[in-house]
Amino acid sequence: xxxxxxxxxxxxxxxxxxxxxxxxxxxxxxxxxxxxxxxxxxxxxxxxxxxxxxxxxxxxxxxxxxxxxxxxxxxxxxxxxxxxxxxxxxxxxxxxxxxxxxxxxxxxxxxxxxxxxxxxxxxxxxxxxxxxxxxxxxxxxxxxxxxxxxxxxxxxxxxxxxxxxxxxxxxxxxxxxxxxxxxxxxxxxxxxxxxxxxxxxxxxxxxxxxxxxxxxxxxxxxxxxxxxxxxxxxxxxxxxxxxxxxxxxxxxxxxxxxxxxxxxxxxxxxxxxxxxxxxxxxxxxxxxxxxxxxxxxxxxxxxxxxxxxxxxxxxxxxxxxxxxxxxxxxxxxxxxxxxxxxxxxxxxxxxxxxxxxxxxxxxxxxxxxxxxxxxxxxxxxxxxxxxxxxxxxxxxxxxxxxxxxxxxxxxxxxxxxxxxxxxxxxxxxxxxxxxxxxxxxxxxxxxxxxxxxxxxxxxxxxxxxxxxxxxxxxxxxxxxxxxxxxxxxxxxxxxxxxxxxxxxxxxxxxxxxxxxxxxxxxxxxxxxxxxxxxxxxxxxxxxxxxxxxxxxxxxxxxxxxxxxxxxxxxxxxxxxxxxxxxxxxxxxxxxxxxxxxxxxxxxxxxxxxxxxxxxxxxxxxxxxxxxxxxxxxxxxxxxxxxxxxxxxxxxxxxxxxxxxxxxxxxxxxxxxxxxxxxxxxxxxx
Numbered sequence: 001x002x003x004x005x006x007x008x009x010x011x012x013x014x015x016x017x018x019x020x021x022x023x024x025x026x027x028x029x030x031x032x033x034x035x036x037x038x039x040x041x042x043x044x045x046x047x048x049x050x051x052x053x054x055x056x057x058x059x060x061x062x063x064x065x066x067x068x069x070x071x072x073x074x075x076x077x078x079x080x081x082x083x084x085x086x087x088x089x090x091x092x093x094x095x096x097x098x099x100x101x102x103x104x105x106x107x108x109x110x111x112x113x114x115x116x117x118x119x120x121x122x123x124x125x126x127x128x129x130x131x132x133x134x135x136x137x138x139x140x141x142x143x144x145x146x147x148x149x150x151x152x153x154x155x156x157x158x159x160x161x162x163x164x165x166x167x168x169x170x171x172x173x174x175x176x177x178x179x180x181x182x183x184x185x186x187x188x189x190x191x192x193x194x195x196x197x198x199x200x201x202x203x204x205x206x207x208x209x210x211x212x213x214x215x216x217x218x219x220x221x222x223x224x225x226x227x228x229x230x231x232x233x234x235x236x237x238x239x240x241x242x243x244x245x246x247x248x249x250x251x252x253x254x255x256x257x258x259x260x261x262x263x264x265x266x267x268x269x270x271x272x273x274x275x276x277x278x279x280x281x282x283x284x285x286x287x288x289x290x291x292x293x294x295x296x297x298x299x300x301x302x303x304x305x306x307x308x309x310x311x312x313x314x315x316x317x318x319x320x321x322x323x324x325x326x327x328x329x330x331x332x333x334x335x336x337x338x339x340x341x342x343x344x345x346x347x348x349x350x351x352x353x354x355x356x357x358x359x360x361x362x363x364x365x366x367x368x369x370x371x372x373x374x375x376x377x378x379x380x381x382x383x384x385x386x387x388x389x390x391x392x393x394x395x396x397x398x399x400x401x402x403x404x405x406x407x408x409x410x411x412x413x414x415x416x417x418x419x420x421x422x423x424x425x426x427x428x429x430x431x432x433x434x435x436x437x438x439x440x441x442x443x444x445x446x447x448x449x450x451x452x453x454x455x456x457x458x459x460x461x462x463x464x465x466x467x468x469x470x471x472x473x474x475x476x477x478x479x480x481x482x483x484x485x486x487x488x489x490x491x492x493x494x495x496x497x498x499x500x501x502x503x504x505x506x507x508x509x510x511x512x513x514x515x516x517x518x519x520x521x522x523x524x525x526x527x528x529x530x531x532x533x534x535x536x537x538x539x540x541x542x543x544x545x546x547x548x549x550x551x552x553x554x555x556x557x558x559x560x561x562x563x564x565x566x567x568x569x570x571x572x573x574x575x576x577x578x579x580x581x582x583x584x585x586x587x588x589x590x591x592x593x594x595x596x597x598x599x600x601x602x603x604x605x606x607x608x609x610x611x612x613x614x615x616x617x618x619x620x621x622x623x624x625x626x627x628x629x630x631x632x633x634x635x636x637x638x639x640x641x642x643x644x645x646x647x648x649x650x651x652x653x654x655x656x657x658x659x660x661x662x663x664x665x666x667x668x669x670x671x672x673x674x675x676x677x678x679x680x681x682x683x684x685x
Contacts, residue, residue, distance in 0.1 A: 037213050037214070038211060038300040039209060039211045040299055040300050042208065042298065043097060043098070043206075045100055045204045045206045046206070046207050046289075046296065047203070047204045047293075049064075049200045049201075049202055050201045050203050051063070051066070051198055051199070052072075052170075053066055053068070053193045054072065054089070054193065055072055056088070058072070058088075058192075060091035060201065061091075062207075063290075064198065064290070065239045065490075069195065071191040072191070072194075073191050074087055074190045075187055075189050076187065077185075077187040079177055079178050079179055079182075080176060080177050082175070083173055083175045084175075086122075086172040086173060086190050088172075089171075090168065091168040092168075094162050094164065095206045095208055096206065097205075097206025099128065099157065099160050099204065099206070100159050101157065101158055101159040102204040103154050104126060104133075104155045104202060105153070105154055105201065105202045106135075106152065106153040106170070106172075107200060108151050108172065108190055108192060108199040109148065109150050109192065109199050110144060110150065111191060112146050112179075112187075112188055113146070113186070113189070114182070114185040114186045116179075117143060117146050117179070118143075118180065118186075118188050119176075120174055120178075121136070121137060122136065122137050122142075122151065123172075123173050124155060124170065125171045126157065126169070126170055127171070128157070128162065129162060131158070131160060133156060133158070134155060135154055137153075150199075157203075162206070208228060208229060208230030208236060210227070210228060210229075210285055210287065210296060210297075211226070212225065212285060213226075215302055217305075218313075219308045221313065221316075223268050223269070223270060223271075223316045224245055224252065224270075224271055224283055225267065225268040225269075226266070226287075227265070227266050228243075228266075228267070229263070230265075233265070234489060235489075236265060237258060238326065238327040238489040238490060239327055240289050240327060241291045242286075242287070243256075243267055243285070243288075243326070245271075245285055246284040246286070246299075247284075248281055248282055250273075254270055254314075256268055256269045257316045257318055257360075258323035258326050259318045259321070260321075261320065266318075267326070269316075270315060270316050276307065276308075277306065278303065278304075280302075281302055281304065282299055282300070282301055283299060283301075284298070313399065314457060315455075315457040318367070321371075321377065321381055322363060322364050323364075324361055325360055325489055325491050329359075329491060329492045330358060330491065330492055331460075331493055332355070332357060332492045333356040333495060333496040334353070336480070336500070336501075337351070337352040337501075338350070338499070338501035340503040340507045340509065340531075342507050342554045347552060347554050348442075348471070349469055349552065350466070351465075351467045351468075352466050353435050353465040354462055354463075354464050355462060355464075356460060357461055358460040359458070359493075361491065362458065362459060363456070363457070366401060366459070368383045369405050369406060370396065370398065370400070370456050372396070372405055372409060373389070373396065373408075374397070381425060382419055382420050382423050382425050382426040386416065387408070387412060389404070389407075389408035390404050391404055400455055401450060401456065409448060410446050413463075414444060414446055417431060417465070418431045418432075418438060428484070428488070428491045428492075429483050429484060430481075430483040430484075431483075433480070433481035433482065433483040435465050436467060440469045441467045442470055443466075444466070444468075445465075445466045446463065446465055446466075447466075448461060449463075473552065473553040474510070476549060477549070477551070478547060478549060479499075479533075479548040479550045480499060480535070482544060485542065485543060487542055494539045494542065496537065496538050496539065497520070498536055499533070499536075501533040502531070502533075503530045503560065505529055505530055505559065505560055505561035506556070506559045506562075508552065508553055508559055509531050509607075510551030510552055511549075511550075512533060512548070512549060512550045513549045514546060514549075515548075515549060516547055517544060519540070519544060520535055520540065520544075521535065521536040521537060525605055526560055526606070526607040527560060527605070530560050531560055531607060533548075563604070564604070567600070567614070570617040570618055571597065571600060571617050574620060574622065574623075574624045575624060577621070577624070577628070578627065579628075580628075585631040586631050586632055587631065590631065593627055599616070600617050603616045649663065649664055651663060654674040654677060655681070656677045656679055657676040661674055661675065663683065668684060669682055669683060669684040
């Protein structure tokens with residue numbers, strides 16, 4: 001062993017210090033070593049809007065997406081002369097750093113009703129750690145006019161440092177309220193926490209830290225990761241307005257992959273425009289926490305060595321389970337095909353539910369199929385504890401979904417789909433409302449269509465659920481209910497919905513109805529060959545509530561074909577009876593009443609209950625018969641007998657008396673006597 005002298009040790013220490021200091025700034029990529037991160041932002045505080053949400057003991061949040069439809073209120077119904085707290089809102093998630101000297105502006109909405117106005121003496125106080133800063137109303141701001149407005153405060157805040165344990169708390173109190181020209185219901189209301197009444201405080205505080213990991217190189221793909229450290233957790237990504245990565249000033253396109261590293265959120269883009277050889281690149285990340293809010297950004301330099309620009313998959317493959325959303329949500333489309341039949345006296349409903357998935361959720365599902373049986377998964381993952389079946393270590397994490405992985409996923413889903421779909425860490429789709437209660441199924445099968453792409457990349461896929469269940473005839477059943485109203489974060493975008501339910505000639509959906517929604521296209525039609533229910537919408541909101549109710553049965557009086565035969569028999573009986581009755585009568589009134597035939601047809605086609613169909617056809621037939629009975633008889637035609645038929649003959653005028661003498665013969669010469677004067681006239685031509 002060589003022993004260094006004190007001077008030599010100092011030289012070595014100096015060299016090591018120089019190397020350690022220079023590494024973060026050089027950005028040189030050591031591909032075989034552990035990735036390092038360069039902090040690019042932010043020691044500075046940013047001006048941010050903090051919205052008041054919750055009740056009178058509520059919270060401050062920078063995310064307007066958490067505002068509700070209905071406002072929270074605090075009411076002062078009588079004049080007060082002693083201090084009364086309106087509300088207290090806390091912001092317990094503080095990022096360590098410095099708060100500069102500044103003015104924090106609070107605007108809270110109010111409403112004065114049943115009074116000419118109100119005069120208030122109020123104070124808004126901000127407590128940061130152990131220090132308290134406040135502002136009170138003055139003469140100009142203390143008079144509140146009737147109706148709605150906003151009470152404003154300008155709170156001066158001194159420069160100070162905050163730690164992760166510091167808490168920011170806002171308190172609004174009123175020492176006196178006096179109404180002018182009050183009525184019996186005079187009151188002052190403070191409103192906050194909704195889109196219409198978005199009361200807020202503008203504050204200048206440190207928000208988060210942004211870092212950029214050393215690039216990872218795979219063939220021609222360069223993986224660039226931005227690391228978000230903040231007190232907001234996933235909300236910083238899910239509710240932020242946007243996050244973007246730039247290389248040398250040009251935006252990196254494509255959908256990033258989001259993962260979680262401890263308490264940090266990692267967003268990774270794939271950049272494929274590097275040249276072969278050595279590349280010096282400037283990597284920038286920009287995060288907009290709010291619309292028109294603070295832009296949190298920073299950049300750093302890296303030197304990368306690219307040897308193969310033709311390799312790579314085009315998508316980053318994370319070792320940790322990817323996040324299911326970056327805040328925008330994934331595209332979703334639901335298609336259901338339902339068949340109602342009768343089998344050996346049992347009413348059966350076969351349902352096929354096809355779920356088409358794209359975006360981040362599709363990548364998350366693909367990644368999960370490539371990790372079936374992975375013992376390193378977090379215990380909170382919905383994939384934790386799944387049986388590997390025939391999936392070997394060579395198959396797992398291969399970045400390709402082999403048939404054995406796909407088949408094992410389908411087998412496991414038969415017993416685990418309820419948790420996989422409905423769990424807060426899963427798809428966040430209510431399986432009972434969409435597919436049905438598994439305890440009612442006679443059979444269930446699940447299949448996955450990878451849509452021609454077996455790699456773990458951003459590519460759509462579909463999951464098909466095929467179920468068969470026995471129904472109780474005449475018992476009301478919920479065919480479908482809203483299934484997306486439990487989203488904790490925007491996992492999905494607005495989704496497309498298409499449902500087609502058909503019955504056989506001997507079964508019926510009975511009385512059906514769509515409840516709670518006016519935005520879905522819904523129709524229920526009846527034909528001789530069966531009934532059809534169609535539900536369509538190209539864009540259904542995640543908050544949309546709806547329920548489809550049916551009353552399936554196999555009663556022959558309800559079934560389409562028997563109902564068609566009986567209805568046709570009633571109508572034809574009335575029609576032929578009325579025609580027979582009016583054989584010798586006028587039919588003009590009966591002809592007018594034939595318009596009832598299409599009316600009965602519409603009642604049948606629009607799936608009115610059988611009692612309506614029978615009633616309409618019966619009333620129509622009776623009306624025709626009554627009309628036939630009271631129709632007037634036709635009058636007989638007055639016809640001349642053959643002897644009375646007059647034949648027109650030529651005449652000649654008598655030269656003596658001008659009497660017209662009929663010429664009844666073609667014989668020439670012809671002698672005829674005049675009936676007027678008696679003279680004989682000879683006709684020769």
